[in-house]
Structure formats: structure tokens, C-alpha cells
Amino acid sequence: MARREFTRTIYAQIVHRATNALGQIQCEGCGLVLGKKPYHVDHTIPDALFLDKSRKLTAEDGRLLGKECCHDPKTRKVDIPAIAEAKRREAKHLGIARPAGRLTGPAFARSDKSLRREAAAAQKAALPPKMMFSQQRKEPAT
Template sequence: MIKRTMTGANQIICEGCGLNITGKVIEFDHIIPEALILDKSAALSITDGRVLGRDCCHRAPGGKTAHDLADIAEAKRREARHLGIRTRPRLRTAGFAAPEPQRSASRPLAKPAAWRRDDR
């Protein structure tokens, strides 16, 4: 796999974006995410993977890993819907209306004697 990404100047090129990733962290990635492969007994070959730069294509925000995780989650939701699996119902309120805000105190508040100043 590394041989097909090497250039004549002994540089490693990212197969996702074409950037030179020589000396940077590289990762070997499944083209089709392994979680989405139905036949796990089939042997993997060199054509099932590719070399990606970790920071440019593989784990960057919006990179291949983020897209793969979204695809895997969608596949799990579809499978659950197909099998009739439902999520637990959320708690609901009993339908009581929210209380009206209190406009004023029911009776005037008396200040404690220690707070009063007798300036008579």
C-alpha cells in the first residue's frame, strides 16, 4: 500500500487529498468501514484499504472517520427500525399547566426589629 502512494522523490502522498505526508502521521484506512461489511469471513486485500494522512483526511474535523461514524450510526438505526426495535419512551408530564407568575407578596413583609432604625 505504501508503494502505490510513493512518488519518484520518495515522498508519501495522501490518497484522500494528494498532500505530501512524508514525516507526518499516516493511517491505513478501510475504504468501506469494517462495521458496514456484512461478510466478515471474506479475506481483506490491499485494494480494500488506502493510506490517509491523520491530520488532513482521516481524523480531521469533517474527515473520513466522522463520515464513517455517521454512516455506521445510520445503518444501526435502519437495522433497528427494520427489526422493530423501539427506543424507550421518554417521561412525559401529566399535562398540568405552568403556574402563573406571582405578581406581589400576599402581605407586606415586616422587617425584623434589628433592621429598623428609630430616628424619632
């Protein structure tokens, strides 16, 4: 399902919440006064990790983060790996991803019956090889 975005109203609520008494916008991650520095309203919990997206986002679901000080590092170091891990976990649960193979030890010993069967199969006369390409040329019609 598509990622839920903050509505304009919710976005404004978050920006107001992040504005200090002097009217300056502060990063809600580290408290840096952003001035004219760019910021993002971040999904505190990445939206990709929600299974139920029917609930509407509220101002509590977002944080205003400075792009350079907090948003980009969080996205790169926390959110993307967490989302990737969730996808791997889901794929494994659904049987989509094949688990990495284990190192195998020596095979089980062959049973007597199996050895007898293999010996019998080896004694059977092999079928003549099938000719893949015809060796006879068609005679041109005269």
C-alpha cells in the same frame, strides 16, 4: 463480529502504492506529501458496514490517508454517521427500536355497545375497600 484489520503484507502494499517516484509517502485522499506527518491506512468502506466479513481484506479495500488532512475528517464526518445510521436502520428492521410516535388526532367515537357496557359497570356496587394495614393490634399474649 470483530473489525477486520489489514495484514502486515497488505498494509505494506498500500504504503508502497502511496509512495511516489521520489520515495515520499503521499496521502491518497488529497495527494499531500506527508513527510513525517502521521497517516492511517483507512478502510475505504467502513468495516462496520460489511455484513459478510469472511472475505479477506485486500489492498483495494484500503487507502493511505494523512491523519490530519483526510483520515480524521472522513472518520468524523462520513464514517461515524454512516455506521450509526446503518445501526439505526438495522434496529428498526429487526423491530428493536420503537419508531417515533405520531401525533394522534381525536379518538374514534364510542359505540353504543361500549356506552351501555360502561353505564352497567358504573351501576355495579363497588367492592368494599381492601384494608391495606390491619387496624387490629395483636394483643400481647398473657
